[in-house]
Amino acid sequence: xxxxxxxxxxxxxxxxxxILVANAGSASAGTQTVVxxxxxxxxxxxxxxxxxxxxxxxxxxxxxxxGRVGTSGHLTWDQIATLQAQGHEIAGHTVNHVxxxxxxxxxxxxxxxxxxxxxxxxxFPAVSFAYPFAAVDAxxxxxxxxxxxxxxxxxxxxxxxxxxxxxxxCTWAEKIPPVDAFNTRSPSxxxxxxxxxxxxxxVTGAEQNGGGWIQLTFHKICNACDTYSTSPELLAAFxxxxxxxxxxxxxxxTVAAVIHGGAPPVVIPxxxxxxxxxxxxxxxxxxxxxxxxxDCWQRTGYGSNSxxxxxxxxxxxxxxxxxVQITAISSGDRKLVPLKDLASCAPxxxxxxxxxxxxxxxxxxxxxxxxxxxxxxxxWSWWAQSSEFPAVSTWTQVRWTTPAVPAGVNGISxxxxxxxxxxxTVDDQELLDPSASAGTAVAAxxxxxxxxxxxxxxxxxxxxxxxxxxxGEEDGENEDDEAAFAEATAFAEATTPAAGTGCTSxxxxxxxxxxxxxxxxxxxxxxxxxxx
Numbered sequence: 001x002x003x004x005x006x007x008x009x010x011x012x013x014x015x016x017x018x019i020l021v022a023n024a025g026s027a028s029a030g031t032q033t034v035v036x037x038x039x040x041x042x043x044x045x046x047x048x049x050x051x052x053x054x055x056x057x058x059x060x061x062x063x064x065x066x067g068r069v070g071t072s073g074h075l076t077w078d079q080i081a082t083l084q085a086q087g088h089e090i091a092g093h094t095v096n097h098v099x100x101x102x103x104x105x106x107x108x109x110x111x112x113x114x115x116x117x118x119x120x121x122x123x124f125p126a127v128s129f130a131y132p133f134a135a136v137d138a139x140x141x142x143x144x145x146x147x148x149x150x151x152x153x154x155x156x157x158x159x160x161x162x163x164x165x166x167x168x169x170c171t172w173a174e175k176i177p178p179v180d181a182f183n184t185r186s187p188s189x190x191x192x193x194x195x196x197x198x199x200x201x202x203v204t205g206a207e208q209n210g211g212g213w214i215q216l217t218f219h220k221i222c223n224a225c226d227t228y229s230t231s232p233e234l235l236a237a238f239x240x241x242x243x244x245x246x247x248x249x250x251x252x253x254t255v256a257a258v259i260h261g262g263a264p265p266v267v268i269p270x271x272x273x274x275x276x277x278x279x280x281x282x283x284x285x286x287x288x289x290x291x292x293x294x295d296c297w298q299r300t301g302y303g304s305n306s307x308x309x310x311x312x313x314x315x316x317x318x319x320x321x322x323x324v325q326i327t328a329i330s331s332g333d334r335k336l337v338p339l340k341d342l343a344s345c346a347p348x349x350x351x352x353x354x355x356x357x358x359x360x361x362x363x364x365x366x367x368x369x370x371x372x373x374x375x376x377x378x379x380w381s382w383w384a385q386s387s388e389f390p391a392v393s394t395w396t397q398v399r400w401t402t403p404a405v406p407a408g409v410n411g412i413s414x415x416x417x418x419x420x421x422x423x424x425t426v427d428d429q430e431l432l433d434p435s436a437s438a439g440t441a442v443a444a445x446x447x448x449x450x451x452x453x454x455x456x457x458x459x460x461x462x463x464x465x466x467x468x469x470x471x472g473e474e475d476g477e478n479e480d481d482e483a484a485f486a487e488a489t490a491f492a493e494a495t496t497p498a499a500g501t502g503c504t505s506x507x508x509x510x511x512x513x514x515x516x517x518x519x520x521x522x523x524x525x526x527x528x529x530x531x532x
Contacts, residue, residue, distance in 0.1 A: 033206045033250040034176060034258055035242065036061060036215045038153065040093060040130060040189075042068060042075040045221040047083070048232065054086040056239050058252045063093035063130040063153075066118035067378030077122060084124060089254035091128035092116050092149065095342055095378035101135040107344030108140055113147040114342060114378060128255035129153070130217075131183075141182040151259040153215055154183040160205055161187040162198045172205050173212025181259060186215035192229045199238045207248055213258060278347035278355075278431040279338055285318045287311065294322065296338060296345035301417070303332010314425060316360040316395045321427035326365075326418060335370050335417030336426055340380045342411075347431050349373070349405045349412040357414045358399045359429040363391050365422030369400045374411035383412070391422070 037053060037060040039046050046062065053060045062083055068074045075083075084090050094100065094111040095118070103111070112129070119126035127150040131140070134155035144152045158171055174185045187202055199216070206212050219228035221235060242252055284294040292311040293299060299309050299322070306328040315321040324334045339345035349355065357369055366388040373383045386400040398416075405412065414431055418424045 032176075033173065033203065033211045033245075033248075034213045035203055035250065035252045036213065036255055036258065037252060038063060038130065038215055038217045038255070039221075040217055040219050041065060041097065042080065042093075043220050044073050044075060046218075047075055047079045049218075049221055049235070050083040050086045050088055052232070052236060052239060053088070056243055058239065058242065059087045059089070059254055061089040061091050061128060061254045061256070063091045063128075064115075064119065064124075065093050065095060065097045065132075066115045067095040067375075067380075068097070069377065071379055080124070081122070089128065089256050090119060090124040090126065091130065091255060092119060092126050093130050094132055096340075096380075097132045098341065099133045099135045100131060100140045101137055103341060104344045105139060105143070107341050108143050109147070110342035110344065112140075112143055112149075116147050116149065118377060125256070127151070128259065131155075136183055141180075144182055149182075151178070151181045151184060151255060153186055153217075153255070155186055155188055155217070158185040159187040159202060159214065161202055162194055163188040163191065171212075172209040173214050176213050176258060178213070178259075184213075184215065186217060189217045189219060189228050190230055192224045192227060192231075194230070194234075196234060196237050196241070199234075200241060203242075203245065203250060207245070207250060211249065215255070276432075278433065279429055280345050282429050283318045284315075284322055284427055284429075285320055287320075294320070297322075297336055297415075298339045299324070299334070299336055301332055301334035303329070303419075305329035305332050305334065307334045309334075312425060316427035318427075321425050323423060323425045324418065325423040326421055329419070329421060333370070333417045333419035334424075335415050337370065337372065337415030338413045338431075340372060340374065340413050342374075342378055346374060346411045346413050349409055351405050351407045351409055353405050353433070355402045355405070355412065355414070356399060356432045357402065357430070358397060358432075359416050359426055360395050360397050361389075361416055361424060361426045362393060362395055363418065363422060363424040365391050365418050365420040365424070367391075367398075367416050367418050367424050369398075369414055370417045371402055371412060371414040373406060373409040374413075375408055376410050380413070385417075395427075 037058065039049060039060055040063045042062060042064045049060065062080070064075075064080060069080065070076050080090055092112070092115045095115045096111065098107070098111050100108050100111065116126045116129075127148075129144050129149040129152040131152060131154060136152070136154055141152065159173060160170060171185065178184045190199070202214055202216070206214050218230050218235070220226045220230070221232055222229050223231045242250070280296040281294050284297065286295040287293065288295050292309070294311075301307070305326055307324055307326045310323040310325075312321050312323040313319060314323070322336050324336070326334055338347060347355075357371075359369075361367055368388045369386040371383040371385065372380050374380050383406075384403050389396075389398045400414075402412070402414065412431075415429070416424065416426050
């Protein structure tokens, strides 16, 4: 297959050649060129790559985020086992594809060590690692070593490629053995604009300048579906081109085959907080990096809407609170929830337990609690939501008792949200284990008794329609899931009576109404699954 070379790419490669001729001393020593075919993130379309590579007598390294395995758009564990059976290496890439330099050392250990532990538990050796977003510093490197890996791939564009001429710090290839086995040098990730000639140029550049190690990083395998994508046709053409290079001393090897390292025991991460107020930074005061987002919290949401977030001094207590304003909306919501990580910030949870969430707020539009669950594999999913609390102009505290935590869950994240035009300011929050605190969804600080009764009934309704939690995307923000849940909840709220009235809308009994709400939620989820 003939693939044209873009003139811009040709110019960049030529420029890089000129720079490297002037800096020949930076070229790797040795005569053999080793190419590693790396595939990051375990996306579903990468499954076809296993057979493509193996059929040409080659092998590849697949860097897996264990928390994403089996979720929409990603490989399953059975597929990953098939890749290993085909002769490919299965390597680590953190549990949730977290930018490691932005989280605490405890969370770094969980992301790195727990990912490796999950792979080892399924008989994947996991001796190689790759930093998500190529984010690495000395602290992160030391944790990768401690977790038992033998090497870790960086990026940096140190090797000439169509993305960069790497002026002043070029090398045609990484040395074998590497200069730093826990931050190995490689070209930038392959983009959808790269051509066959671009891929070939990185290999021939190493061949012509002393050999060395070229680690190529692929992501999605599809036809221009993403910035970081490669078409199956282009990949096939490159795989056809590689084997004949053996006559020039060029071979294809996995990372593990290049490094030849051992695999020390996995380090056990520190235990999470599990008593008292389960939230870290509950008053939203700490903001270590000064970005306006309180430490251990995240501003999030889904759908089509325009919004602004502000760190405001209009606080319930202390110096700061969080304010969000929705200025246009056709779907979705905006919310502030505890950071959905592996336990440094996200509260631990026990299956079967209910937890009590409280928050102080004021708003110009109704608000409600929204909740997410973290599975034992580390993936986050949409879970449940409370009924709406009314707009209030003065600081008001609200409380919600969650549904029972589902099986297979070890963490939760609960916070307030809005989904209409208007604003919400939130401060001073708690999440309590029911063994230390009990309660139902009530509103305090100015709301009437009637409002409290209505909220209490809605808490039970929320539990009904969320009995079977929907599966979400890797970050828990699946619009179809939340929209389906909102549709079912709206139906229940429109048809279920207030507490103590002893009657139902239209004469229907409560059990029938509950079953109808469940059916509506099931139909919504079925529509989502069909679209998959």
